[in-house]
Amino acid sequence: MSSKVRITVAVPMSEALVSQIEAVDPRVEVHYDPAHFPGPRRLGDHHGAPAQPRSDAERDRFFEYLSHGEIVYGIPELQASGLRRIVEQDPRLRWVHAAQAGAGAFVTEAHLDAEQLARVLVTTSAGVHAEPLAEFAMLGMLAGSQDLARLRRQQAAHEWADRHATAQLRGATCLVLGAGEIGAAIASRAKAFGMRTVGIKRRIEPVAGFDDILGVEALTDAVRDADYVVVTLPGTAHTEHLVDARVIAACKPGVVVVNVGRGSVIDEAALVAALRSGHVASAALDVFEREPLEPASPLWDLPNVIVSPHTAALDVGEEQRVADLFCDNLRRYLDGTPLRNVVDVQQGY
Numbered sequence: 001m002s003s004k005v006r007i008t009v010a011v012p013m014s015e016a017l018v019s020q021i022e023a024v025d026p027r028v029e030v031h032y033d034p035a036h037f038p039g040p041r042r043l044g045d046h047h048g049a050p051a052q053p054r055s056d057a058e059r060d061r062f063f064e065y066l067s068h069g070e071i072v073y074g075i076p077e078l079q080a081s082g083l084r085r086i087v088e089q090d091p092r093l094r095w096v097h098a099a100q101a102g103a104g105a106f107v108t109e110a111h112l113d114a115e116q117l118a119r120v121l122v123t124t125s126a127g128v129h130a131e132p133l134a135e136f137a138m139l140g141m142l143a144g145s146q147d148l149a150r151l152r153r154q155q156a157a158h159e160w161a162d163r164h165a166t167a168q169l170r171g172a173t174c175l176v177l178g179a180g181e182i183g184a185a186i187a188s189r190a191k192a193f194g195m196r197t198v199g200i201k202r203r204i205e206p207v208a209g210f211d212d213i214l215g216v217e218a219l220t221d222a223v224r225d226a227d228y229v230v231v232t233l234p235g236t237a238h239t240e241h242l243v244d245a246r247v248i249a250a251c252k253p254g255v256v257v258v259n260v261g262r263g264s265v266i267d268e269a270a271l272v273a274a275l276r277s278g279h280v281a282s283a284a285l286d287v288f289e290r291e292p293l294e295p296a297s298p299l300w301d302l303p304n305v306i307v308s309p310h311t312a313a314l315d316v317g318e319e320q321r322v323a324d325l326f327c328d329n330l331r332r333y334l335d336g337t338p339l340r341n342v343v344d345v346q347q348g349y
Contacts (some may be wrong), residue, residue, distance in 0.1 A: 004029045005334065006018040006069030010076045010086075011046045011099055012037040013179035017323045021073075024330050030071065044314040046099040047078040062087055070094045071333070073326060076124035087116050094120060096334060099322050100236050100314070101126040102262060120344045124328060127181035129313035133232070133260040134185035135287075136312035140284025141228045142254030143189075145169050145203055149282060149304040167227075170194030175226035177219070177235040177242070178261060179207045198222060216242070223251045228258065235262030236348035245270035254281045257298050260312055263288040272298050275305060286312040 007021060028264075050266040054062065067090040068073055073097050076082030083106050088092060094097040098106065103124040112120070143149075145167045154161050163246055176183040179199030187197040187209030199210040200219055207213055214222055219242070222228060229251065233239045243266040257280055259266055264284075268289045274280040276283045276298075284306040285299065298306050329339045343349065 002301070004028065004073065006031060007073055007330075008032075008066050008069050008087055009073045010066055010079075011074030011080075012041055013073070013323075014319070017319065021330065024189070024327050025334050027334060028330070029069075031065075033065055036065060044311070044318055046074060056213060067266060068092075071330075072096045075103060075106050076098050080106045080111075083107065083122070084110040084112065087112055088122050088269065093210045095339070096120060096122045097326050097329065098122065098124045098213040099319075100124065102128050102349065104234060104236070104343045104345075104347070107343045107345055108236075108348050109342075112319060117345060119339045121339060123339050123341045124343060125325055126349075128318065128325055128343045130181045130185040132180050132318075134189050134314050136284070136286060137186045137230050137258045137260055137306065138189050138193075140258035140282075140306060141169060141174065141230070141256060141308060144228065144282040146174070146211075147282075148252075148306075153303060168194075169228075172196070172227035173225055174228045174230060175222055177229070178262055178267070179210060179213060180232065182232040182260065183207070183230075184209050186232065191304050195228075198226070220250045223255070226252060226255060228256045230331055231257075231259040231261045233261040233265045235264040238348070241284055242262045243267065243271075245273075246337045247273050248280065251280065253279055255279075255283075257283040259283070259285050261285055261287065263291065268299075271348050272302070275302050280304075282306075284308070286310055305336040 006028050007028060007030045009030065010053045013032055018030055018032050042178055056120065061313055063076065063085055066076060066086050072086055072093065075096065076086050083096065100139065101124055107122050147164065147166060150164065162211050170193060175198045176186055177200045179201040183199055184207055190197050191209055199207055199209045199213045200216055202212050202216060204213050204215050217267065230242065237242055238250065248270050257271065271283065275283060281303040286308040287310055293299065293307065299307055
C-alpha cells in the first residue's frame with residue numbers, strides 16, 4: 001500500500017461528505033471532480049449522469065479520472081459495464097464501494113475473471129436502508145390490518161358505512177423472507193406491535209427480534225401460518241420467483257404481502273391473480289419484476305395494492321449513512337482488517 005491511499009469518487013457527493021472521508025486518516029487522499037456530474041440531482045441519486053448520454057470522448061475522460069487509485073467510491077455510471085471497465089483499466093484498483101445495498105448483481109453481470117475478483121473487493125451499502133424499509137413494511141402491514149382499501153373506497157364515495165371489524169397486529173404472525181439487517185429491523189418493530197416473528201434464512205441461526213428462524217426449504221409450510229409475509233431478499237438466481245404460484249396458494253387466505261427486497265423474488269402474475277381473487281387481501285410493493293412498472297400493469301389499478309416506485313429506502317439521511325459505512329470500512333482497509341458487506345460472488349450479493 002502506498003503512503004497515500006487515493007480514493008476517487010465516481011458518484012455525486014457533497015463537499016461535507018468529501019471532507020468527512022478525508023478526515024478518516026492522514027494517509028487518505030480523496031479526488032472528487034463535480035464537473036463529471038453535471039446533471040440535476042434527485043434524492044438518492046447515485047448516478048449523476050449528464051442530462052444527455054456521455055459521448056465516447058466524455059466517457060473516456062470520466063474513466064481516465066477514475067483510473068488512478070486504489071479505491072473507487074460508487075459503481076461507475078451505475079452499470080455493470082462501468083464496473084468492468086474500471087477494473088480492467090486500473091491495475092492499481094483494490095476496492096470498489098457501491099452506494100446501493102443490492103449491488104451484487106453488478107458484480108455478477110460484470111463477468112470479472114478470477115484474477116480480477118481476487119484483486120478487487122466490491123462492497124455494498126447493505127444495512128443503511130434497514131430503518132426506512134422497515135417503516136414501509138409496517139405501513140404495508142397496518143394498511144392490511146386496517147383494511148385501508150375499504151377506507152379509501154368509502155371516503156371516495158362519501159360513504160359513512162356500517163361498522164367493520166379490523167384485525168390487530170398484536171398476536172398475528174409476521175413471516176420475513178430474509179433475516180438480514182432489513183429483516184431484523186422489521187422484526188424488532190413487529191415485536192413492538194406484539195406480533196410473532198418468524199424468519200426465513202439460508203443459514204439457520206438465532207437473529208435478534210425473531211421468535212424462530214427457518215430454512216428456505218420450510219417456506220411453503222411457514223406461509224400456511226403467516227398473517228403477513230414480508231420479502232426483503234435480494235434478486236439472485238437462487239431467489240428468482242421463490243414466492244411462486246405454489247407458495248402463494250399455500251398462504252393463509254387473507255394474507256398480506258409486502259415486498260421491500262427485489263421484484264424478481266415474487267411471481268408477479270401469480271400475485272396479481274391472488275390479489276384479484278382475494279386470497280391475498282392486500283399488498284404493499286416497493287419493487288417490481290420490471291422497473292419502472294409498466295403503465296399497463298394491473299397493479300396500478302388494483303384497489304388493494306400500494307405501489308411505491310422503489311423509493312421506500314430514500315430519506316434525507318441516506319447519503320450520510322452510506323458515507324458513514326464507507327468510512328468505517330476505510331478504517332478497516334487501512335488497518336488491514338476484513339471489510340463489511342463484501343459481495344459474495346457465488347451467492348450474488
